[in-house]
Amino acid sequence: MRDDIRGGSAQKRVAEFAAERLGGASRIAAFSINGWDTHDNQDRSLGRALGRLSDTILTLRDGMGPQAWGKTAVVAMTEFGRTVRINGTSGTDHGTGGAMIMAGGAIRGGRVVSDWPGLAEADLYARRDLMPTRDLRAHAGWLIRGLFGLDTKVIERDIFPGLDLGPDPRLLL
Template identity: 65%
Template sequence: MDLSRRDILKRAGIIGCSLTASPLITPVAFAQAPWDMRLVVIILRGGMDGLDVVRPLGDPAFAALRPDMDNANAQDLDGYFALHPALGDLVPLWRAGQLGFMHAVSTPYRDKRSHFDGQDLLEAGTETLDGRTRDGWLNRLLQQMPGLEAETAYAIGTTQLRVLEGDAPVANWTPKARLGLSPQALRLAELVMERDAPLHAALAEAQMLSQIGTGGARRGSAHLEIADFAAKRLRGPSRIAAFSLGGWDTHRAQGRNLPRSLRALSQTLLGLRDGLGEGIWGKTAVLAMTEFGRTAALNGTRGTDHGTGGVMLFAGGALRGGQVLGQWPGVAEAALYDRRDLMPTADVRGPVGWVLRAATGLDSTTIEQKVFPGLQMGRDPGLLG
């Protein structure tokens, strides 16, 4: 991706809310809706390594790609896939049918593997980034439901996630954070450093290790504060919550760094469940997705680089968990995308579209033409309870 100085400054100012780093900067956004099902969308910024999170131990080629991986404490899921040990606290959700995964998914984004374009396309929900679509797919969903009103705004920061940007009214809230850099300055640093692999890796690790606390809260607890606030709003008239979690850009020392982010994700999901209570959790669908996966093999610094196919996590009592969905392509070299990445076998927008259809009652044609233009939803993948 070639960027002029003007492009960098423009993008840093306009889409500074789309950070790779921290949920402390990205706001939580809410929308009130007349249906009863709750929808939580979590953007996992930085490119989560789905092959490490949901490990295909039954694939004989996987061991050769990750020869030093310690699988002794990985949690067996179905005899073929195993869950990263750092997500062990989520195993009861899996056994209760309230946690599942869809493997080998991606957006239509290919080849350039830029965080910024990848995240923008994920949140726009379109086939390409052509400059004409300025709103996000969740906002376009709300635009199909006339008469909605936004919740009262709870905001320290005022920017929105792109996935909820658009003409439909939404409200914003973000936890109070002590930040050393403004969102624009951090965004600019990420854009400048992305093309320098050592600097990019160092910045990503520094962001993850920063553990910036929130006003009045213990250090590193912003994700818990976000989950608590989201649950409180969803117990009331709000029906949609969207937020991001960072720390997934594991270019080096992935075995040390990835567990931190996975534990935060686990705590967030369990915080949502506990905050919502059994009744509302039973009506909730949580979808966690990332802009792309990572390389199948480790690099020289024991990390992984930007890839293609990845994994989507889904949770909540409204969905049918306890299963790893998707058409598994295998990880033998000949089966990899560009002989380096997990081959995507499904568009991540497809299963999301089926969940939106169930949640709102919108028909498939509206979802394919208005919410996710150009999408063909295909067969129901079986996420719904």
């Protein structure tokens, strides 16, 4: 039986569980949403994946309530990116071009935080990928710093060993 027939998708049920815990004493939750490996027919599969992500974030927000949500940062990030160019099966292959989406009441939203390298042939890495400009872990590190008050040296040494956080992108309100 399909998840949506049984009373909600699996990720939505996980989000409901996480929201219940985060509305209480828990401060961190982590889970995975599949469906981002778009080697073919990306135009169809990407829309479904984005819909699942949206449903998950909205479920968290609604389940946590305004007070807990106001102190929350949700980070959706990938362990690999996609190539810029479409492949022969109307998809994209694994590449360096990734994205991080942030939501939550604690996030200074409504903007794109990036050093945009451009899409011109000369701007691409290996003529197929977005040029990497910043380690996504640095943004996660700054969120950890702001939400939990950890020193930047602790984040760079112990949480993300070898990472240079770089300048504060002011992600939090």
